[in-house]
Amino acid sequence: MANFYRAAQHLRHTLRLAARLAPAVVAVVLLAAAGSLSASEAPLRTDDTKGPAFEVTCTKAVAKGPVSTRVYVMLGPAGSSAEPRLGPNWFRPQPFFAVDARNWRPGQPLRIDASVTGFPAPLDRIKPGKYAAQAVVRLNLDTHKLGDGEGNAYGPVVEVDIDAARTEPIALAVDRLVPPRRFPESERIRLVELPSPKLSAFYGRPIKHRAAVILPKDMAGVEHPARRPALYIIPGFGGDHFMAPRYADNPRVRMGNDLVRILLDPDCGTGHHVFADSATNGPRGAALVEEFIPHLEKTLPLVAAPRARLLTGHSSGGWSSLWLQVTYPDTFGGTWSTSPDPVDFRDFQRIDLYAPGENMFRDREGKRRPIARMGRIPALWYDDFSRMDDVIGWGGQLGSFEAVFSPRDAAGRPRRLWSRSTGAIDPAVAHAWEAYDIRLVLERNWPTLGPKLKGKLRVITGDVDTFYLEGAVKRLKESLERLGSDAVVEIIPNRDHGTVLEPALVKRLDREMNAKVAEWLPRPAGEPAGRDPGSARSLR
DSSP, rough: OOOOOOSSSHHHHHHHHHHHHHHBBBBBOOHHOOOOOSSOOOSSSOSSOOOEEEEEEEEETSSSSSSEEEEEEEEETTOOOSSGOOOOOSSSSSOOEEEEEEEOOTTTOESSSSTSSSSSSOGGOOOEEEEEEEEEEEOTTSBBBBBBTOOOOOOEEEEEEOOOOSSSEEEEEEOOOOOOOOOOOOOOOOEHHHHHHHHHHHHSOOEEEEEEEEOOOTTTTTOOOOOOOEEEEEEEEOOOGGHHHHHOOOOOOOSTTTTTEEEOOEEEEEEEETTTOEEETHHHHHIIIIIHHHHHHHSSSSSSSSSEEEEEEEEEHHHHHHHHHHHHHHTTTTTEEEEEOSGGGGGGGSSSSTTTTSSSBBBSSSSSSSSEEEEEEEEEEEEHHHHHHHHOOOSSSHHHHHHHHHHHTTTBBBSSOOOOOTTTOHHHHHHHHHGGGGHHHHHHHHHHHHHHHTTOOOEEETTTTSSSSSHHHHHHHHHHHTTTTTOEEEETTTTTTSSSSSHHHHHHHHHHHHHHGGGGGGOOOTSSSSSSSTTTTOOO
């Protein structure tokens, strides 16, 4: 899940992080390119549906000719300085509506009314009153971001009055594109991009690897620095390599300070690809290991050795880093995975995906299942979050899981794990997800993996994780103990998704990483040469 939160003062912390790290403003790939969307389609114009309606038009500055894509109308509080296109916030979502348009031409009105999908309800059931409204069009196939996704289109904010008795549609224009983001390069932060033959062949269009390289302070400005180990960092859902300044300067995430830190970009059209090869997202892990890492080690001052390649990540990045270490045990020298997405699908945010008759929306007693909490109080419910995710379309958090873990159906879509109307789990799809259940992968392959993973696994989470992720980590810990693994799995009391990485823990993890690769680090003044890699300065 994304990286956040807490309660009361907790709530301000939540909203600040949500805006910065994990905007859940996401969408769905173009119909023409994907050929695989399942959403309501509205006619370009009809007056049959009564009640409030919008008519959206785009200009030639946005589309030169007809496009087939997903179009949104997003609402926000009237008079607010925040643009609705930057929503919905997971914990305080404003209403929004979506329709898949086919062959939509510039200047042609596209009607969005009560017949199209909407959250929290269709347009005719939204509380009457004044709102700020903004139309958004998804054009970029390669980002899950919507209103702030580079190359997507949007229009001006219009103050509107939603009234059930209104007969005239509200006109909204789409007349501008989200500009390219400027990467924050500096003496210590560099952008690295590389075309990917594997991913480009899979998608049938150019795809690039992207990463930010963060140099240690003592390497900045040095013309021919000595080679250092690398720490590969994977951001959580909504994060990417543009967050590099935060990783360079924020003490809450400054692990691996003496290493060359490489902040990878996990963003894709379906959400967060977690660097796992999948039927929908393509060979993401293989492309990283076989294309991008060799390129980085040829062009940067990096030690090209498995023990010199460390991994870390939080949330979806925590799952990604653990997956990469388990999947490529000979490539990487250790992972520090924090608050990972579910690592044991017998506890998928408290849901046992393999249990007969299990339901995503209701527990065995018929009670609604929460998917997130503030402190110990439920704050989000699975059924509501699933409905919001479906209006978002491809690129939402739940759809992102299916895009990684599910096989594709006959139409090329990821198969749905659960019924969107009832919450019932499809046992055949759950069985297919076993290939990505990290606990199962370890158990089924332990005779081979066990020796290769010795001293390489560290997993840390809080015992009141905001997204109920601690249960799966506990089960993984029990499984690894039964296998005789030396993995370090910690569940820290009274810490949640956003507070588990407190300063003392970050400093400790930094020391552990440095000790793991001590033989390649600069020696402190006065320390004798020829330090033994197996000495106390080495972790394992």
